[in-house]
Amino acid sequence: MRGKVIKGSLSGGFEVKLNDGEYIEDVNVGNFVIAEGQKHKFFSLVVDAKIDSADSQALLDTDKENDSLIRDIINGSAVFEILSIAPMLMIAKEEEAKPGEKRIKQVKTIAPHCSEVRFAEEGDIFDVFGMPSDINFEIGTPIDMDIPICLNLNKFVERSNGIFGKSGTGKSFSTRVILAGIIKSRLATNLIFDMHNEYGWEGTDEGQDRSCKGLKQLFNADVEIFTLDGASARERKVARFTEVEIPYSQIAASDILMLGKELNLTPTAEEVMIALEKKYKERWLHEILNMDPLEMEDIAQEIGVNSKSLNALYSRLQKIERLPFVKEDGRVDRDAVDEIMKHLQESKNVVVEFGTNQNLLSYILVANILTRRIHARYTKLTEKALAQKNFKVKPLIITVEEAHRFLDPSIARNTIFGTIAREMRKNKVTLLVVDQRPSKIDDEIISQLGTRLTLKLNDDADISSVLTGVSKAKTLRNILDNLEEKQQALCLGYAAPMPFVFTPRLYNEAFYRDIGYQDFTVAPDHAGFAALISDLMPEDDE
Amino acid sequence: MSDTTYIGEIIENTDSDFIAMAKDYHQLPSVGSFLKITLGLTNIYAVTTSLAAGGDDNRMMMAMGMPLDELVTKQPQIADVLTFQFTGVLIGFSETGVYKGYLTNQPILHSFVKRCNEAEILLIAQDMNFLNTLVHAKDINNIEILAAVLRTLYCLKGEGPVGYDYLVCAGKKILSLSGYDRGLINSVFAKVDSQRR
Ligand SMILES: Nc1ncnc2c1ncn2[C@@H]1O[C@H](COP(=O)(O)OP(=O)(O)OP(=O)(O)O)[C@@H](O)[C@H]1O
Ligand SMILES: [Mg+2]
Secondary structure (H helix, E strand, C coil), X not given: CEEEEEXXXXXXXXXXXXXXXXXXXXXXXXXXXXXXXXXXXXXXXXXXXXXXXXXXXXXXXXXXXXXXXXXXXXECCCEEEEXXXXXXXXXXXXXXXXXXXXXXXXXXXXXXXXXXXXXCCHHHHHHHHCCCCCCEEEEEEECCCCCCEEEXXXXXXXXCEEEECCCCCCHHHHHHHHXXXXXXXXXXXXXXXXXXXXXXXXEEECCCCEEECCHHHHHHHHEEEEECCHHHHHHCCCCCEEECCEXXXXXXXXXXXXXXXXXXXXXXXXXXXXXXXXXXXXXXXXXXXXXXXXXXXXXXXXXXXXXXXXXXXXXXXXHHHCCCCEECHHHCCCCHHHHHHHHHHCCCEEEEECCCCCXXXXXXXXXXXXXXXXXXXXXXXXXXXXXXXXXXXXXXXXXXXXXXXXHCCCCCCCCHHHHHHHCCCCCCEEEEEEECCHHHXXXXXXXXXXXXXXXXXXXXXXXXXXXXXXXXXXXXXXXXXXXXXXXXXXXXXXXXXXXXXXXXXXXXXXXXXXXXXXXXXXXXXXXXXXXXXXXXXXXXXX | CCCCCCCEEEEEECXXXXXXXXXXXXXXXXXXXXXXXXXXXXXXXXXXXXXXXXXXXXCCCCCCCCCHHHHHHHXXXXXXXXXXXXXXXXXXXXXXXXXXXXXXXXXXXXXEEEECCHHHHHHHHCCCHHHHHHHHCCCCCHHHHHHHHHHHHHHHHCCCHHHHHHHHHHHHHXXXXXXXXXXXXXXXXXXXXXXXX
């Protein structure tokens, strides 16, 4: 594609008229293009395309459409196609670069009239996004280009991040690709709440009807699996796992409050639980679940709540009692948090699987309890690190799917996830939120997300939400509206030098190999082995 | 000068056009054909814009009831009275084989005018600047002349895709030179038979 800048402003971007003989249909929204100014290359994104004319009458004059010669003459001259491009960065041309000054800068001026515009090439992309490495992780390819485009993981792990997209667009696959990159880079440790058993061990690829490897299979010793459902893990032949059991004493009133919807809690529940907690401390859940219905009235009076409310709470909490992994304290013999912490401090990554407990009740409860306690431990660790020079804490990234369940505006202020998102990385803990309904997440939290990867979203509110606090939101919105139905994403924010559209890297055999996986289960190649041996020890012919 | 291939001789000129007297009425150039005037090492190029014929200024011409050739055979003195003229508009020049679409000097009176050969026409047609002159020249039949020139070029470039693409480029140039006058485009190209094939 070749064209020329015919109009432009700093705020509105450039309009580009295609050169004669170029086809508008070769250009797609989201393509990278370069406007060659005198002193800078303006690195830009195609954001819109339209038909325009030198004279509006020409647009309406369609009777000549049968005369192909006249039509061919008019097209591209009297009537022509215009691309709107949004300059995102400017790069000083080599001969213009001043020593000691950054070559890549924010856009602060415009390309002159008639500047040449062309598709970006490999060199341009590498100039801006860098060459792939362990730290500069290849997350996919730019659209219509067959070269890697990279995300700076150093920056990525510094802040909380989000991956959004409607169901089936590739959120979980993309998340797995990025997690694999982070694990390989060793820049941070991961705690992954894996509601659908997709991350740890073999997952199924519903779209392709085949299975795909989990992180434990790819990184074996660097990944530990915890599960709420040992039977399911055994059945799925998970290599090694630890069962998680939650004792009553670890469930706080605030954990139950988050389950308002799932437990159908009444408005008085909060008050009752606070009263119970005040009296029984961490034994409150044990006490209420073991209450004699006949004593209920007296106890209500004693702690100063309405007996009907107490009764209602009692019956709602039966659902908790029935969860197979929630147990009386005496029947739990090890503290999952201790064990998870032990692994995390050894720089291992932990996946918490839910097995057959794939309901939101289990998921929210467990993710919340574990995160609350692990965060508290990290807070202590960072305090220690502040005091002791040689003690360093490796950052922890907590991945949660269905994130809006934890970050809903009505609860985000009070939950541990809200706290983590808001305190940035003060305590070395950040979130990777994965969600299909970003509009249901508190705006304030969305705006704290450093880097956002967005696959296709249909809902207007969701699209607006991922653009919260982003400059050029209007331009980017058009790109989001035009994403492919699946496996195409817009990446914007802290870890990306500029917003860009890309096709996420495929999570497949080739990826496993690139990330360093070796399949030891495949029978060795005997002929090859024999050849190798004979190479090493040449036989004597005599 | 004993150059016999010339077809006319300049009898009047300005800085942009000329009138030439035809050497022989059998060899009158057609409107829209390419002409050249050689001055030393320079060839000045032009396009024929009109033809005219006249007689003795003191006597009215009258119908004679026979074709010209027959008339001249029967009354040879008529040939001396009749004059045939053609006009041309100057479009550019070449020196040592390089064409320039502008003029640095004008032909002088009594210069000889010749036809361009194919190679010269293709040289001129490499750049579309000559269209500027043909679109903007005053007091000529721009539409007919443009159409004739384009017909010639279409044939020379090769009827078919190559010629067609040339016409499209020329059309775009005319459109932009004329301030997007689609009426002009429609009239000119209605007179050019072309097919992409
Ligand atoms: N990077 C990828 N590599 C290979 N296949 C992919 C990739 N991304 C998406 N797919 C295909 O698309 C299907 C859906 O992807 P995925 O399960 O990640 O969607 P999702 O957005 O997590 O959906 P849901 O919201 O329902 O969980 C996959 O089963 C797979 O076939
Ligand atoms: Mg998913």
